[in-house]
Amino acid sequence: MGQQDGQALMELVAGSRSQCHKGKVADYIPMLAKASAETLGIDLHKIGEKNPLEAGDSTTVFTMQSISKVFTLILALMDWGEEVIFEKVGMEPTGDNFNSMVKLELVEPGRPFNPMINAGAIAITSLIKGASPQTKFKRILGFIRTVAGDEKLDYDREIFESEVATADRNRSLGYFLKHNHFLEGNVEAHLQVYFKHCSISVTCRHLARMAMIMANNGLDPDNGKEIIPKRYVQIAKVFMISCGMYNASGEFAIQVGIPAKSGVSGGIMAIVPGKMGISVIGPALSNKGNSVAGVHLLQRLSEKWQLNMF
Numbered sequence: 001m002g003q004q005d006g007q008a009l010m011e012l013v014a015g016s017r018s019q020c021h022k023g024k025v026a027d028y029i030p031m032l033a034k035a036s037a038e039t040l041g042i043d044l045h046k047i048g049e050k051n052p053l054e055a056g057d058s059t060t061v062f063t064m065q066s067i068s069k070v071f072t073l074i075l076a077l078m079d080w081g082e083e084v085i086f087e088k089v090g091m092e093p094t095g096d097n098f099n100s101m102v103k104l105e106l107v108e109p110g111r112p113f114n115p116m117i118n119a120g121a122i123a124i125t126s127l128i129k130g131a132s133p134q135t136k137f138k139r140i141l142g143f144i145r146t147v148a149g150d151e152k153l154d155y156d157r158e159i160f161e162s163e164v165a166t167a168d169r170n171r172s173l174g175y176f177l178k179h180n181h182f183l184e185g186n187v188e189a190h191l192q193v194y195f196k197h198c199s200i201s202v203t204c205r206h207l208a209r210m211a212m213i214m215a216n217n218g219l220d221p222d223n224g225k226e227i228i229p230k231r232y233v234q235i236a237k238v239f240m241i242s243c244g245m246y247n248a249s250g251e252f253a254i255q256v257g258i259p260a261k262s263g264v265s266g267g268i269m270a271i272v273p274g275k276m277g278i279s280v281i282g283p284a285l286s287n288k289g290n291s292v293a294g295v296h297l298l299q300r301l302s303e304k305w306q307l308n309m310f
Ligand code: DON
Pocket: 064, 065, 066, 067, 098, 118, 163, 170, 195, 198, 262, 263, 264, 265, 289, 290
């Protein structure tokens, strides 16, 4: 990617910065509230390019939060296959908030609607193979390190502790799932693994590379090695389009038109199939939990470079 693209990206970031004040940094996990609402950065990794393009505050370190749900889903699919996984979670959007429990009680048999909402992601985490919670997390971290291409990735202890201390809603989801037989075993142990994978620290560089691997149907373009089976990339992309931006997924699909997953830290990972991976960070969130300036930036980028896949 040339100098011109870099200049265009810088201008796009400058133009979206004014949106930061329209959102609010998440504070329901107290340590997340330390992030700056003014931050906005982007990294764009084209398939086959050695040097990704960056602009704005792209070196900001943040936690994956719900973006990790894409990779726990893929790992669980690699562990068990589709049949087993879709007995425990559904394939449909909810239209509710990401931490909602309303449908678990209202809609029989209480199966989480999809693996991108908290209830579905907690059920998926419980299925990751491993003899202990430590082994399960080690496998998740190892997988994420491979996709991100960085063996040094780790989780942020402070964010993890902060979430553990304030996660009563996720605890209730876990026990509700167990009551309905969509999760087995020690709920607290499963939750610890879930909180840890949400707390894995990354930059936009990592997430753009992870999205680039998915844009390339799971193959590492450097050596042709399969990191993720194509079928599971396909499934993950469908969930990203239909539920990746929570109950703003329809709006995002219309305005931006590419599969994406957001997290409450303000990160978004987006895939342009066959072309590139993109990641933005902008901690100021909309009331639906998505980065306000990040979505604005992706929308303008999509329009300018005609990335909409529909
Ligand atoms: O379950 C939680 O509260 C977080 N660890 C993850 C939530 C999240 O990122 C939802 N996203 N928008």
